[in-house]
Amino acid sequence: MAAPHGTVTVVTMALEDLYREVILDHYRNPRNRGHLEHADATAQGVNPLCGDEVTIELELSDGVVTGVAVEGQGCSISQASASMMTEVVKGKTRAQIGDLVAKFRGMMSLEDGVDPELDPERPGSVLGDLEALQGVRQYPVRIKCASLPWNTLMEALSST
């Protein structure tokens, strides 16, 4: 018979770790959504297997990202990752962004266990909210969702 209605389901730790509140917040209220008036670089990333889409527009001034906008559709992980990414790239140089991408990719490929360096509350945390995406590592199939905006960002930067 059907499960009784209104029962409280306990969310397992892994799921809780994946769907942290900060991720759900960025998914529901994506930052820097839309288009730039004058984009200097644009790239579109598609995950053909699952259909996630991200389009990134950048405004650049003397090698510094001065504006960023994102459009797209897809799962909470890809869209939250894109939203969080826009918050950390503004004001950064290409080299700094390269470092961020390396750090992000490193975070995605860490072995099980939490790196104490990656704590969103830690003062000076470079990845900021993005560190909440650590939970994704436990779901290898979803890593490509989290990485899509970053790969697209690199593509946009290399197009200029």
Place this chain on the structure above:
Amino acid sequence: MTDLAHLRADFPILDSGVHFLDSSASSQKPAPVLEAMDRFARTSYANVHRGAYRLSLAATDAYEAARRRVADFIGAANPSEVVFTRGTTTSLNMVAFGWGIENLLPGDRILTTVMEHHANLVPWQMVAKRTGAVLDHVPLTDDCRLDMRVLGEKMVPGVRIVAVSGMSNVLGTIPDVPAISSLAHAVGARVVVDAAQLVPHAGVDVSTLGSDFVAFSSHKMLGPTGIGVLWGRMEALEEMEPFEGGGEMISDVTLHDATWAPIPHRFEAGTPPIIEAVGLHAAIDYLDSVGMDKIYAHDQELTAVALERLSDVPGLVLHGPAGIEARGGVVSMTMEGTHAHDLATILDEGDVAVRSGHHCAKPLMRELGVTATARASFYLYNTEDDIDALVAGLRRAGEIFGVR
């Protein structure tokens, strides 16, 4: 409720406790299928149609026995009308490239539908580009049925081939292929049915189905991957050129030319999937021992239960016909504010395996106004327990994503 629960013991993978609701993508395999392939590989294996030695003859006998078994299963009087392929996709490409390229002229019309799997759409797009034929599509009604009124309007002289799904892998919709075939034949068109879902879940009788070609895969009907079938009415197969050249498909070869072997061998270039043919034979024996009528009824009963229990999951939207009439055991769904991939991840935590994404039917997703759905599909080994686990997982997803 049709009680098939006793069959679960035949499927070793179910011992893991998985609630397997992705049979539309590929089905699980019962022990008799695995054992038949193992036994054949250990005792009777060799290449077919080649050796003069006894082992090769035994393998050839087994391979041709599988062809006769398939013919019998689908009601084909002539086993030579059964072509073994790599799967439904190859079967459909064989018709598109072997029949389409040979027979279509600029301005001819190819009529298909908006609910096709990419395998019955993209090959026709390719063939339309090469031949100058025009590709047209039949829409759906509000109830996700094929719009037969529009189909009738579009079935005009000049339509040469009609490519239609026998059962939608996203909606479960089962179009009226006999009626479509009558209309098509009245304007001189051939009909090819993508029966990848229809054959495993409802069975077909080609003597009454009406179509000229039927394509299906072994792996969706309890058999192994790597083998599928193209059935063609003999006169339709005679209009088709081989899609691949190579060994086994020739009658004679000189340095500059070749003549074809008789049908079906001319369409089976290279070493065929031999062990897989034996597995498909065993799968058909298994399906027949249960009975296709019973399997279809079981799928339908589970679908009815699912539609009812899913209807009060908060924020859940079901995509497909409202009722179960002429509908297979497929339920596609979206949840407000929650992406299908997130649903699938959360369901997986409760050992519920569903497919999420566009299901190789992106044009249909656009018709439905969604980018992805989560899809639960049923087969003979599923039970109401699986549906309860699905419902519980969806409720949990709703809680995580704050769906009211």
